[in-house]
Amino acid sequence: MPKEHWLKSELAQLNQAGLSRSLRSVMTAPTGRTLLDGREVILLGSNNYLGLSVHPVVVEAAATAVQKYGTGASASRLMSGNCHLYTELETKIAEAKGTEAALVFGSGYLANIGTIPVLAGEGDLILSDALNHASIIDGCRLSQATKQIYRHCDVEHLESLLAQSMKLRHRLIVTDGVFSMDGDIAPLPEICGLAERYDATVMVDDAHSFGVLGETGGGTIEHFGLENRGVIQMGTLSKAIGGLGGYVAGSTALIDFLINRARSFIFTTGLPPATLAGASAAIDVIRSNPELRQRLFSNVLLLKNALLERGFQLLPSQTQILPLILGAADVASRFAEVLLSHGVYAPAIRPPTVPEGTSRLRISVIASHTTEDLETAVEGFEAASAATFR
Numbered sequence: 488m489p490k491e492h493w494l495k496s497e498l499a500q501l502n503q504a505g506l507s508r509s510l511r512s513v514m515t516a517p518t519g520r521t522l523l524d525g526r527e528v529i530l531l532g533s534n535n536y537l538g539l540s541v542h543p544v545v546v547e548a549a550a551t552a553v554q555k556y557g558t559g560a561s562a563s564r565l566m567s568g569n570c571h572l573y574t575e576l577e578t579k580i581a582e583a584k585g586t587e588a589a590l591v592f593g594s595g596y597l598a599n600i601g602t603i604p605v606l607a608g609e610g611d612l613i614l615s616d617a618l619n620h621a622s623i624i625d626g627c628r629l630s631q632a633t634k635q636i637y638r639h640c641d642v643e644h645l646e647s648l649l650a651q652s653m654k655l656r657h658r659l660i661v662t663d664g665v666f667s668m669d670g671d672i673a674p675l676p677e678i679c680g681l682a683e684r685y686d687a688t689v690m691v692d693d694a695h696s697f698g699v700l701g702e703t704g705g706g707t708i709e710h711f712g713l714e715n716r717g718v719i720q721m722g723t724l725s726k727a728i729g730g731l732g733g734y735v736a737g738s739t740a741l742i743d744f745l746i747n748r749a750r751s752f753i754f755t756t757g758l759p760p761a762t763l764a765g766a767s768a769a770i771d772v773i774r775s776n777p778e779l780r781q782r783l784f785s786n787v788l789l790l791k792n793a794l795l796e797r798g799f800q801l802l803p804s805q806t807q808i809l810p811l812i813l814g815a816a817d818v819a820s821r822f823a824e825v826l827l828s829h830g831v832y833a834p835a836i837r838p839p840t841v842p843e844g845t846s847r848l849r850i851s852v853i854a855s856h857t858t859e860d861l862e863t864a865v866e867g868f869e870a871a872s873a874a875t876f877r
């Protein structure tokens with residue numbers, strides 16, 4: 488097919504730059520180990536932070552729902568796809584978040600690209616952190632609002648942009664709560680203070696903190712005690728919750744407005760019943776088992792200290808995401824390959840996911856890792872380092 492010539496030459500260029508991506512076959516496992524392309528490896532690339540995708544209570548709830556209600560929703564939620572399990576799940580999310588209401592979307596990606604254009608349109612301004620997730624960036628691109636990027640977590644820069652923006656109608660500040668590739672936490676108390684001073688709305692993406700941060704796993708708002716500050720809390724059910732789906736939690740007015748306006752909510756089929764029942768059960772498990780979070784953070788401490796003691800350069804993350812900075816894309820790819828040959832999988836993250844020159848391994852720790860898993864992983868890192876930088 489001659490028309491595919493240009494695809495092949497672009498793929499070859501990506502390959503040459505060490506930037507090509509490909510799929511691996513990974514088997515979901517109940518432990519910190521998994522089968523990757525048929526081989527057992529220690530998995531340091533999972534977002535299933537609490538192991539809930541295989542938790543017996545969660546699996547049982549999903550299995551019961553599929554037996555009772557079948558495999559699919561059959562229609563979009565505004566037609567006939569609004570399975571009653573949605574109400575239960577949305578009530579639990581709103582409770583966990585301390586908001587009046589919540590709305591579940593098909594995924595976190597869909598929640599962001601649907602919500603941001605509804606909150607900010609022509610004549611409005613969106614202020615977005617430089618390291619925000621791609622789904623936020625795409626939501627901003629779909630919006631007719633003016634967009635400005637502030638330097639990562641730089642509240643002075645944010646304030647200077649807000650100060651120049653008072654002629655615009657609405658201001659929306661949007662930020663990851665925990666940054667997905669850096670593992671640091673957004674300075675939300677300062678951001679909320681600025682929002683109040685400059686009459687702006689704050690939206691936080693809690694994809695990596697729901698279930699993980701805060702006294703009861705509520706996320707970054709609970710972590711900082713910022714309930715009652717009117718922050719719109721968006722997140723996903725695909726990470727610590729262990730399933731699939733996105734959500735937005737906020738006021739009843741906000742949720743009603745989204746039901747009427749968010750295109751990625753309106754024009755897509757509802758989630759399968761099993762997914763909804765599984766997520767509800769997972770939220771219950773999180774709230775009644777604080778020891779899962781304690782286990783996660785003792786694992787984080789163990790691996791982080793072991794790597795730092797051996798001189799590895801980690802970004803100063805405060806969470807379960809530990810970025811090991813390696814620089815050039817091909818160095819990161821090579822390091823990851825050697826690490827994998829030692830039975831440890833952590834994905835190399837390269838541009839455009841992260842800025843040029845900051846390619847890294849994104850190491851994520853989960854509660855299901857055993858001490859032995861983590862000790863074996865550290866040996867793998869030493870071997871990969873010796874082989875890559877020899």
Ligand SMILES: *Cc1c(COP(=O)(O)O)cnc(C)c1O
Nearest residue numbers: 594595596620622667694723725
């Ligand atoms: C994973 C992620 C999303 C997307 O969520 P999905 O449910 O996987 O579509 C959105 N924002 C951030 C920060 C994420 O890490």
